[in-house]
Amino acid sequence: MTSATLLLGLALQSPPPDSGRTLYREWCSSCHGEDARGVGRSSARLEVPATDLAGCAVSSAEPEDLWVAIVRDGGASVGLSMDMPAFGEGATVEQLQAIIRYIKSLCGETGWPPGELNLPRPLLAEKAFPENEVVIETRGRVQELIYERRIGRRLQIEGVARMLADSAGGFHSATAAVKYNAWHSLARRALASVGLEVTPPLKAQRLWEIEPYVAYGANPGGGATVIQGELVAPWEETEGVTGAELRLGIGRQIDRVVPMLEAGWTVPREGQQEFALFPQTWIQLSRLGHVAASIGVEIPLAGTAPRTARLLAFVL
Numbered sequence: 175m176t177s178a179t180l181l182l183g184l185a186l187q188s189p190p191p192d193s194g195r196t197l198y199r200e201w202c203s204s205c206h207g208e209d210a211r212g213v214g215r216s217s218a219r220l221e222v223p224a225t226d227l228a229g230c231a232v233s234s235a236e237p238e239d240l241w242v243a244i245v246r247d248g249g250a251s252v253g254l255s256m257d258m259p260a261f262g263e264g265a266t267v268e269q270l271q272a273i274i275r276y277i278k279s280l281c282g283e284t285g286w287p288p289g290e291l292n293l294p295r296p297l298l299a300e301k302a303f304p305e306n307e308v309v310i311e312t313r314g315r316v317q318e319l320i321y322e323r324r325i326g327r328r329l330q331i332e333g334v335a336r337m338l339a340d341s342a343g344g345f346h347s348a349t350a351a352v353k354y355n356a357w358h359s360l361a362r363r364a365l366a367s368v369g370l371e372v373t374p375p376l377k378a379q380r381l382w383e384i385e386p387y388v389a390y391g392a393n394p395g396g397g398a399t400v401i402q403g404e405l406v407a408p409w410e411e412t413e414g415v416t417g418a419e420l421r422l423g424i425g426r427q428i429d430r431v432v433p434m435l436e437a438g439w440t441v442p443r444e445g446q447q448e449f450a451l452f453p454q455t456w457i458q459l460s461r462l463g464h465v466a467a468s469i470g471v472e473i474p475l476a477g478t479a480p481r482t483a484r485l486l487a488f489v490l
């Protein structure tokens with residue numbers, strides 16, 4: 175066979191893959207709208223409105239694989255409306271990927287950190303990804319209610335209220351924070367953010383405390399391993415910078431569970447260094463991963479802190 179007939183044969187066997195845009199128009203636009211803004215010809219028949227897939231905040235937040243899976247298996251497969259049909263029987267993975275890539279291209283803006291980089295929240299280190307979430311956290315005797323709100327592409331503001339969980343009870347202290355995603359790369363599966371936490375003198379907190387930090391997250395090769403870390407330089411009203419704190423953790427995703435091990439190392443300007451390990455397990459509770467919990471312990475190995483293990487846990 176000459177190479178020309180071989181090429182002709184190949185061309186006939188594998189027609190060029192349909193473009194994401196054409197397939198979107200044919201299969202999705204009746205509900206999600208020609209422009210993917212969520213209003214299509216059939217919208218009136220839907221019990222739940224079809225999602226606006228074109229908005230950057232929505233389309234950047236979910237990883238491509240998750241959206242491909244929703245379109246393949248249908249909305250009900252992840253607890254969304256049954257009105258979102260399953261296309262798995264009639265479509266190839268390549269077609270579904272082409273559609274999702276087309277939808278994600280509609281955002282048209284750069285700078286939105288992609289959902290692939292939204293790694294499971296560690297107990298100790300600050301997460302680098304900007305989030306919209308409410309977290310209830312227990313750290314030994316102190317309970318924290320954390321509210322995080324995204325603003326635009328890269329910014330997140332945060333408020334924390336702490337309460338004492340024992341018989342003394344009542345308000346403990348409060349913190350306000352901002353976080354900015356300074357850098358992210360989907361190709362390198364990594365991101366870095368800078369932030370500032372401010373704790374005013376209120377109730378149990380006697381002096382102003384300011385904590386600038388850098389947070390880093392990576393998921394090498396998009397595989398099961400996650401690495402997250404944070405460097406903090408705490409500053410106190412009368413003392414200035416009191417030292418440095420390094421937090422570093424590694425975890426491995428096993429289906430919906432991510433066991434992680436974090437280490438926390440505190441190097442004060444004066445006094446004894448502290449070192450502790452934080453074995454923990456993160457568990458995804460909802461199928462979309464928007465509800466999760468984590469439980470772990472603090473095991474102090476060196477330092478002035480009482481050498482007893484502390485229980486830490488959160489739900490978000």
Ligand code: HEC
Pocket residue numbers: 198201202203204205206216220222223224225227236241244245249253254255256257258259261273274
């Ligand atoms: C019969 C109407 C209908 C068609 C056709 C349809 N969808 Fe949907 N889709 C919906 C509805 C309704 C929802 C919202 C489900 C919910 O919020 O519970 C949805 C949700 C989704 C979501 C989930 C968004 C999120 O919340 O993360 C994705 C992704 C999606 N659709 C993609 C597609 C794609 C791609 C196609 C074409 C291959 C398509 N849909 C075709 C009705 C439809």
